[in-house]
Amino acid sequence: MREKELLIVTGATGGLGKAISMYFASLAVEDRTLYPILCCRNKDKADDLREYVEPLGLSRSDYEIFLTDLSSTTSVNELALRIKSLHMPIRVLVNNAGSMFGSYQTNAEGIEMSMAVNFYSSARLTEMLTVDMAPEGSIINVVSLVRKYTDIDSDFLKGYPNSYTRINHYAKSKLALSIFTAHMAERYPNLYINAVDPGVMNTKMLKMDRWYDRLADYLFRPFTLQPYQSLGAVMAACENTDGVSGCVFTKSKYFPMENKIKNHPLKHLILATICNSVELVTY
Numbered sequence: 001m002r003e004k005e006l007l008i009v010t011g012a013t014g015g016l017g018k019a020i021s022m023y024f025a026s027l028a029v030e031d032r033t034l035y036p037i038l039c040c041r042n043k044d045k046a047d048d049l050r051e052y053v054e055p056l057g058l059s060r061s062d063y064e065i066f067l068t069d070l071s072s073t074t075s076v077n078e079l080a081l082r083i084k085s086l087h088m089p090i091r092v093l094v095n096n097a098g099s100m101f102g103s104y105q106t107n108a109e110g111i112e113m114s115m116a117v118n119f120y121s122s123a124r125l126t127e128m129l130t131v132d133m134a135p136e137g138s139i140i141n142v143v144s145l146v147r148k149y150t151d152i153d154s155d156f157l158k159g160y161p162n163s164y165t166r167i168n169h170y171a172k173s174k175l176a177l178s179i180f181t182a183h184m185a186e187r188y189p190n191l192y193i194n195a196v197d198p199g200v201m202n203t204k205m206l207k208m209d210r211w212y213d214r215l216a217d218y219l220f221r222p223f224t225l226q227p228y229q230s231l232g233a234v235m236a237a238c239e240n241t242d243g244v245s246g247c248v249f250t251k252s253k254y255f256p257m258e259n260k261i262k263n264h265p266l267k268h269l270i271l272a273t274i275c276n277s278v279e280l281v282t283y
């Protein structure tokens with residue numbers, strides 16, 4: 001019998017995350033050598049997630065739910081160590097968790113919160129787990145179209161309190177993650193490292209907690225995608241039938257990461273920021 005391999009997703013209780021969790025559950029039911037690790041931060045939502053994945057045919061011993069707060073570097077380190085302690089190669093890691101923040105906030109290390117959750121934790125988890133990847137395993141980072149409409153400079157981690165808006169800092173975090181994805185794909189030619197751009201989905205992320213939410217419910221939401229529609233992009237990246245790396249998958253096609261992002265002048269700084277801090281962790 002083949003050794004078990006992990007299918008890992010972060011943000012497992014969110015709109016797209018729940019769809020990915022159910023996809024992983026169905027893969028694991030088909031192939032008992034696959035073992036899903038569903039990462040989320042909220043215990044009640046985790047219990048709710050069980051109601052979705054177990055009816056597909058998984059029992060409690062066929063998968064794990066790991067609680068983790070991706071705004072905390074300590075929590076990311078603990079998650080990585082917990083995954084490593086399973087001693088199972090990783091077939092797929094999907095860095096899906098994401099968030100937007102209404103005001104400028106920083107985490108314990110002084111990293112702006114959207115950068116901490118959307119970029120830093122995903123990049124850190126990826127860097128810590130690359131040695132545990134199965135041969136030709138896949139790392140998939142969920143980015144956004146907004147990556148194309150912003151830029152970052154060397155202050156990107158701490159952000160810009162004086163010009164803060166939730167969308168501009170969210171966009172910067174997704175740009176940083178995209179640059180990291182392209183650079184990692186060059187660095188690890190034996191793995192498949194790609195991004196997914198899921199399109200605009202009708203999920204909690206689109207709620208701004210402002211008066212215009214009601215207006216958006218009528219004028220905007222009906223034209224957005226349901227998460228199960230965007231799941232196609234994640235499935236295509238997991239199946240990766242052409243064996244590509246450094247690409248962006250959408251629900252209808254894939255293409256190489258934009259040159260402006262691939263050759264971004266900060267790409268070495270971004271990688272060094274992650275690698276240097278990971279080197280300080282003792283496994």
Ligand SMILES: NC(=O)c1ccc[n+]([C@@H]2O[C@H](COP(=O)([O-])OP(=O)(O)OC[C@H]3O[C@@H](n4cnc5c(N)ncnc54)[C@H](OP(=O)(O)O)[C@@H]3O)[C@@H](O)[C@H]2O)c1
Pocket residue numbers: 010011012013014015016017040041042045068069070071072095096097098099117142143144145197198199200201202203204205206227
């Ligand atoms: N919705 C869109 O239109 C859109 C467009 C482009 C890209 N995306 C990206 O798609 C991905 C999935 O988003 P979604 O639309 O499915 O949004 P969502 O429903 O809000 O899901 C986001 C997930 O991330 C988790 N999360 C947030 N902060 C976290 C933290 N500090 N620690 C651990 N987990 C955390 C959330 O946990 P809780 O369940 O506990 O809140 C949730 O499970 C994100 O990366 C997002 O940026 C979304």
